[in-house]
Amino acid sequence: MLKGVFYKEYIKTRRTLLWMLLVLIGATFALFLFVNHEIEVKQVSFFWFQQMVSNNLFFVWMLPVFPLMAAIFGVVQFLPETIGRRFRLSLFMPENELVISFSMLGFGLLALTLLFTLQFVVFAVLFSGIITLIWLLAAAKVFVCFWLFSFATYLLIVLIFIAQKTTYRMVLAVTALVQSSILFIKPQLNIFDCLIPYAAILVMLLFFSTSFFIHHYKTGSYEL
Amino acid sequence: MAVIDVHNLSHAYNKKPVLKNVCFSVEKGRILGIIGKNGAGKSTTINVLNGFLFPNSGSVKVFGENSNELTADTRRRIGVLFEGHLLHNYMTLKEVANYTKSFFPQWDDETYNKLTLRLKLLDKQKISTLSCGQRSQVALALLLAQRAELLILDDFSMGLDPGYRRLFVETLKSYVQYHNTTVLITSHIIQDLEYLVDDILLLNKGEALFNGTLTSFMQSIARYKVLLVEPQVVNPEVLWFANDVFQVENELFILSRLALNELLGAFAALNIQVTQIKSIPMSLEDAFIGLTGKF
Numbered sequence: 001m002l003k004g005v006f007y008k009e010y011i012k013t014r015r016t017l018l019w020m021l022l023v024l025i026g027a028t029f030a031l032f033l034f035v036n037h038e039i040e041v042k043q044v045s046f047f048w049f050q051q052m053v054s055n056n057l058f059f060v061w062m063l064p065v066f067p068l069m070a071a072i073f074g075v076v077q078f079l080p081e082t083i084g085r086r087f088r089l090s091l092f093m094p095e096n097e098l099v100i101s102f103s104m105l106g107f108g109l110l111a112l113t114l115l116f117t118l119q120f121v122v123f124a125v126l127f128s129g130i131i132t133l134i135w136l137l138a139a140a141k142v143f144v145c146f147w148l149f150s151f152a153t154y155l156l157i158v159l160i161f162i163a164q165k166t167t168y169r170m171v172l173a174v175t176a177l178v179q180s181s182i183l184f185i186k187p188q189l190n191i192f193d194c195l196i197p198y199a200a201i202l203v204m205l206l207f208f209s210t211s212f213f214i215h216h217y218k219t220g221s222y223e224l
Numbered sequence: 225m226a227v228i229d230v231h232n233l234s235h236a237y238n239k240k241p242v243l244k245n246v247c248f249s250v251e252k253g254r255i256l257g258i259i260g261k262n263g264a265g266k267s268t269t270i271n272v273l274n275g276f277l278f279p280n281s282g283s284v285k286v287f288g289e290n291s292n293e294l295t296a297d298t299r300r301r302i303g304v305l306f307e308g309h310l311l312h313n314y315m316t317l318k319e320v321a322n323y324t325k326s327f328f329p330q331w332d333d334e335t336y337n338k339l340t341l342r343l344k345l346l347d348k349q350k351i352s353t354l355s356c357g358q359r360s361q362v363a364l365a366l367l368l369a370q371r372a373e374l375l376i377l378d379d380f381s382m383g384l385d386p387g388y389r390r391l392f393v394e395t396l397k398s399y400v401q402y403h404n405t406t407v408l409i410t411s412h413i414i415q416d417l418e419y420l421v422d423d424i425l426l427l428n429k430g431e432a433l434f435n436g437t438l439t440s441f442m443q444s445i446a447r448y449k450v451l452l453v454e455p456q457v458v459n460p461e462v463l464w465f466a467n468d469v470f471q472v473e474n475e476l477f478i479l480s481r482l483a484l485n486e487l488l489g490a491f492a493a494l495n496i497q498v499t500q501i502k503s504i505p506m507s508l509e510d511a512f513i514g515l516t517g518k519f
Contacts, residue, residue: 007323011314092299
């Protein structure tokens with residue numbers, strides 16, 4: 001049964017996943033070329049000194065790409081389900097509705113995790129000759145934090161699609177906007193220590209509330 | 225035990241009642257057609273049966289289980305055709321079959337291939353590129369290949385031309401007769417149902433106006449041709465016994481619950497002189513119009 005749900009989600013999202021992977025890897029290469037250019041111009045020690053003094057991160061510009069991709073992925077996965085109420089087709093399959101909904105969300109989160117992990121592997125390989133292990137771990141922490149916020153964005157987008165009342169959609173859209181304020185935080189390393197647990201709790205809450213909405217879509221708390 | 229057992233089903237949208245104490249049941253191997261005008265409560269009944277709507281009151285059981293708490297095993301015994309032949313449009317024919325197959329262990333590849341091949345459709349063809357008629361055949365193929373014991377079809381004729389409608393009905397009819405499948409079906413094209421159903425549930429403004437066999441439904445009303453002695457315009461409102469009246473010169477075509485001899489007496493009582501009254505063949509659609517009116 002799980003195989004069936006994953007198969008359907010894969011068919012829907014395979015092209016999107018491919019170009020997302022290309023964009024992420026392309027962006028990582030662009031970042032690599034930019035850093036190499038900066039090092040050539042400013043010299044290695046000065047470039048890293050500048051990064052330390054500004055308490056800033058050289059990959060800051062590519063961070064918003066993660067939540068953006070998660071949002072697009074949510075749209076690609078759930079828009080076809082809501083057009084013509086096709087979600088009923090998925091939910092009437094002979095399996096527990098919660099299993100179906102958890103599997104659909106699980107597929108989305110797993111696909112995004114794989115995508116982001118691949119990007120990080122490429123990042124780590126490209127920059128291994130330039131940055132120290134401490135810098136790499138610090139970068140990993142920031143990436144993980146943004147991944148978690150991306151997951152939250154993905155779940156919020158799904159919620160907006162499956163919430164059948166305009167009021168709920170409005171509340172969710174405002175929540176999504178508030179949550180996106182993370183993109184405007186100056187990404188200083190020490191901020192992310194406290195943001196990671198917050199983001200993790202947010203993802204958990206959204207995961208269960210999304211499942212609740214999906215469950216009620218089927219059982220008729222909302223009149224179709 | 226009945227396959228579907230509905231008792232005192234009532235439902236309202238924003239306090240506006242759409243179903244009022246509806247009762248019916250479907251025995252194994254029977255084909256029940258639900259007919260009614262727009263807004264009569266047909267789709268609401270189907271949504272309740274599928275478990276997509278929680279009724280305000282009443283009990284709705286499918287294979288002995290509450291319709292909104294159907295287990296996966298029970299749902300495996302039910303095939304549903306959603307209104308408008310709803311399918312996952314982004315899939316190809318092969319993909320949609322593989323996807324559906326993974327949920328139904330008793331899946332029958334032969335039935336699916338037979339129905340899709342006769343339309344000369346390719347496995348790689350996307351559902352979104354199919355015509356409405358072709359999509360209806362794919363939806364039917366998916367439904368029949370599931371080998372379900374109960375089929376629920378919501379407005380199967382929607383958007384279909386007469387050819388595809390006939391193909392759909394014939395395929396369905398031969399399948400359910402061979403496999404002794406139970407069917408609950410709704411359609412706005414009532415003549416299709418006449419060929420298909422054993423029983424009729426007539427819904428009118430949320431109430432069950434008739435619930436019985438097709439034969440008894442057809443006997444509940446009759447169509448007459450009344451020849452007037454002289455051309456005169458008859459006010460339909462005075463014909464209290466006529467459910468529907470249509471006049472062409474000195475001929476009256478009426479639908480009435482009265483028997484032929486009772487009708488003669490009724491015309492005599494109204495001082496309308498008639499030369500001849502004869503019963504004429506009537507379709508299910510005529511009977512439907514006769515019982516519910518044109519608007």
